Amino acid sequence: PLRITYGGGLPSGRSLHATVAADGRFRLPGFPPATYVLQTRSDDTPSETDETPTISAATVIVDGHDVTGVVVRPVSMVVVSGRATVSDEMLRAALIQTPISLGVSLADPDRDLGPQRPGVIAEDLTFELRTWPGRGMITVSSPAWLVKAVRLNGADVTSGIDFTPGTRIEHLEVELEPR
Helix, strand or coil: CEEEEECCCCCCCCEEEECCCCCCCCCCCCCCCEEEEEEEECCCCCCCCCCCCCEEEEEEEECCCCCCCCCCEEECCEEEEEEEECCCHHHHHHHHHCCCEEEEEECCHHHCCCCCECEECCCCCEEEEEECCEEEEEEECCCCEEEEEEEECCEECCCCEEECCCCEEEEEEEEEEEC
16 A cells, blocks of 8 residues: 655644555545655565565655656665774773664654664674665664764764765764763
8 A cells, every 4th residue: 555644844643545556556636735755665564673674655745736747666775884983992891891773863754764773883883774865863772872973074964964865874983972
């Protein structure tokens, strides 16, 4: 089924479902002007495992006129890799004692198409995570740690990063500090 939700930051409250014909066509009459997110999934239940369902989506702006030619395309997760940093060796030892994950919190909840794939910080302080496209901020899973700064190629991106579909972000530096 095709799932339809309000998008563009509008209050959602509910979602609707529509049937897609065998040839991929669909018709959705009677929608009032607004922004909508159309979505299909390869499965009906979000997976908390490492398996990521195939998700296709499109954002549609209805302005009172018929909208035609809408294509709901597959969306790929963005792979993000880098290294966590801390101010001294004592903190480094504390950081690797407990499994801590880094993830992404997307600014627009309509862009969150399914479970995020956080990455565990390894003993050498490297990590790899996956996120859905959109603007988001790096988060840390442990209540004992805070994200102090995030840098990409030397530029401060602590306030947010644009995760672009079909790209890979490498060499992200996430500076952590104890809470």
